[in-house]
Amino acid sequence: MTAYMANESEPFSEKLRVPEALTFDDVLLRPKESHVEPDEANTASHVSKNVEVNVPVLTAAMDTVTESDMAIAMARHGGLGVMHRNMTVDEMVSEIERVKQADELIIRDVVTASPDQTVREVDEMMGRQGVSGAPVVSDDGEVLGIISGTDIRPYLEVGESDAVREAMTDEVITANEDVTPREALELMYEHKIERVPVVDDENRLVGLVTMAGILQRREYDSAARDEDGHLRAGVAVGPFELDRARAADEAGADVLFIDCAHAHNRDVIDSAREIKDEVDADVVVGNIGTREAARDVIDFADGVKVGIGPGSICTTRVVTGAGMPQITAIAQVADVASQHGVPVIADGGIRYSGDAIKAIAAGADAVMLGSYFAGTDEAPGRVITMNGKKYKQYRGMGSVGAMKSGGGDRYLKDDEDGEEFVPEGVEAATPYKGTLESELHQLVGGMQSGMGYVGAESIPEFKERAEFVRVSSAGQQESHPHDVVITDEAPNYSPES
Numbered sequence: 376m377t378a379y380m381a382n383e384s385e386p387f388s389e390k391l392r393v394p395e396a397l398t399f400d401d402v403l404l405r406p407k408e409s410h411v412e413p414d415e416a417n418t419a420s421h422v423s424k425n426v427e428v429n430v431p432v433l434t435a436a437m438d439t440v441t442e443s444d445m446a447i448a449m450a451r452h453g454g455l456g457v458m459h460r461n462m463t464v465d466e467m468v469s470e471i472e473r474v475k476q477a478d479e480l481i482i483r484d485v486v487t488a489s490p491d492q493t494v495r496e497v498d499e500m501m502g503r504q505g506v507s508g509a510p511v512v513s514d515d516g517e518v519l520g521i522i523s524g525t526d527i528r529p530y531l532e533v534g535e536s537d538a539v540r541e542a543m544t545d546e547v548i549t550a551n552e553d554v555t556p557r558e559a560l561e562l563m564y565e566h567k568i569e570r571v572p573v574v575d576d577e578n579r580l581v582g583l584v585t586m587a588g589i590l591q592r593r594e595y596d597s598a599a600r601d602e603d604g605h606l607r608a609g610v611a612v613g614p615f616e617l618d619r620a621r622a623a624d625e626a627g628a629d630v631l632f633i634d635c636a637h638a639h640n641r642d643v644i645d646s647a648r649e650i651k652d653e654v655d656a657d658v659v660v661g662n663i664g665t666r667e668a669a670r671d672v673i674d675f676a677d678g679v680k681v682g683i684g685p686g687s688i689c690t691t692r693v694v695t696g697a698g699m700p701q702i703t704a705i706a707q708v709a710d711v712a713s714q715h716g717v718p719v720i721a722d723g724g725i726r727y728s729g730d731a732i733k734a735i736a737a738g739a740d741a742v743m744l745g746s747y748f749a750g751t752d753e754a755p756g757r758v759i760t761m762n763g764k765k766y767k768q769y770r771g772m773g774s775v776g777a778m779k780s781g782g783g784d785r786y787l788k789d790d791e792d793g794e795e796f797v798p799e800g801v802e803a804a805t806p807y808k809g810t811l812e813s814e815l816h817q818l819v820g821g822m823q824s825g826m827g828y829v830g831a832e833s834i835p836e837f838k839e840r841a842e843f844v845r846v847s848s849a850g851q852q853e854s855h856p857h858d859v860v861i862t863d864e865a866p867n868y869s870p871e872s
């Protein structure tokens with residue numbers, strides 16, 4: 376590069392003609408005439424070509440953010456949890472299975488009783504397992520009866536040593552595997568029962584449908600579910616982890632996220648393409664941050680994820696000097712991806728609901744957040760108290776701690792030679808926030824209000840109508856509460872952010 380010297384008449388070197396790149400605080404949505412009430416705004420969107428969600432929010436694939444508890448809660452509330460990969464393949468498979476089985480109509484892991492057990496034994500067993508009834512099955516799995524608290528009650532004290540076969544109801548109403556929730560409810564209503572064993576052609580137990588289970592599914596009416604009614608599950612896989620990708624696919628994951636800090640890398644792209652060829656699940660490729668990177672993955676990716684260094688725990692930009700402010704990164708990638716019908720996920724840097732809806736305005740179809748959700752009950756890790764305030768641990772996947780427990784290759788380096796890691800993230804704590812449900816409610820409510828200010832009823836309409844204005848630093852200051860002392864914390868605003 377030719378150095379530029381003041382007073383020299385030579386032109387600037389090409390490299391000093393630096394284009395500007397913007398991030399969340401640099402822009403605001405231009406308010407527009409609106410006939411849309413915020414709660415009417417429909418937030419349905421896509422996270423990948425074949426996976427639709429009612430809430431365009433994903434939780435980050437980080438070991439202090441998303442495991443199966445978070446993924447279950449997210450899918451129940453309409454979004455998607457992306458489970459991290461700092462775990463063995465077997466652990467990952469059981470985490471995916473946990474999500475898939477969480478709201479299953481037919482419970483497969485059924486607590487059963489044997490006809491020869493005593494009433495007392497079964498009563499104690501049901502107490503231990505937390506169930507109020509159990510099918511009674513023979514040694515080869517044939518359903519002989521069903522026993523519940525109502526059957527047991529008359530036997531307590533006087534007939535506790537009697538065999539279960541004496542106390543059970545032996546006229547059992549059963550269903551087959553094709554039963555729908557409606558049919559199961561009709562059976563329960565007609566026969567005044569609360570559980571129906573599901574049997575095969577030879578009357579052998581294959582599962583159980585319960586009234587409580589059906590009512591719980593109804594509570595989550597905007598849940599993200601697959602064609603079979605199971606909750607959706609996302610999972611991170613390394614770009615070179617073909618075996619992990621195959622195992623995740625077989626376990627039923629809906630979306631695999633190629634988990635790489637810089638996916639615009641020839642080897643990463645070749646390997647991601649190979650993974651895409653091998654699996655049925657959608658494959659989202661990331662992270663990228665430029666239109667050239669988008670062009671290089673768009674022919675095979677089912678989605679792209681954007682974010683080079685915007686995250687709250689990231690030090691990539693200061694350690695490597697590389698990165699792309701997030702609004703510009705999203706806009707560049709979306710320019711290319713939207714022409715090919717490939718959904719864009721904006722990953723990292725979102726502190727407020729306003730940032731999330733700005734990301735959508737810039738061209739994203741959904742947003743991914745880490746720190747926003749790391750303080751919730753559903754995130755892994757325990758609550759710690761410091762100076763009387765509650766926190767949860769939150770660490771970058773490129774931090775020393777996370778890399779030591781297995782996540783190093785996201786940052787393309789390892790300590791196999793015994794050399795020290797060069798981290799690109801920090802280990803931190805984030806204020807404890809309570810349930811995911813209430814945090815998500817605030818986030819999505821704020822996003823819907825943003826849609827209202829722009830007069831858009833749906834995400835596609837919003838993307839079409841939204842325009843930004845550029846904000847000065849005085850404008851940024853004006854945007855936050857100022858010239859006051861905050862006396863009561865708001866549920867969706869913290870000056871600490």
Ligand code: XMP
Nearest residue numbers: 435686687689691724745746771772773800
């Ligand atoms: P937020 O801002 O939501 O960001 O906390 C979460 C996203 O940050 C990325 N991530 C990292 N980036 N070094 C980085 O440069 C890291 O150690 C690191 N860990 C996570 C990731 O994309 C995540 O979704």
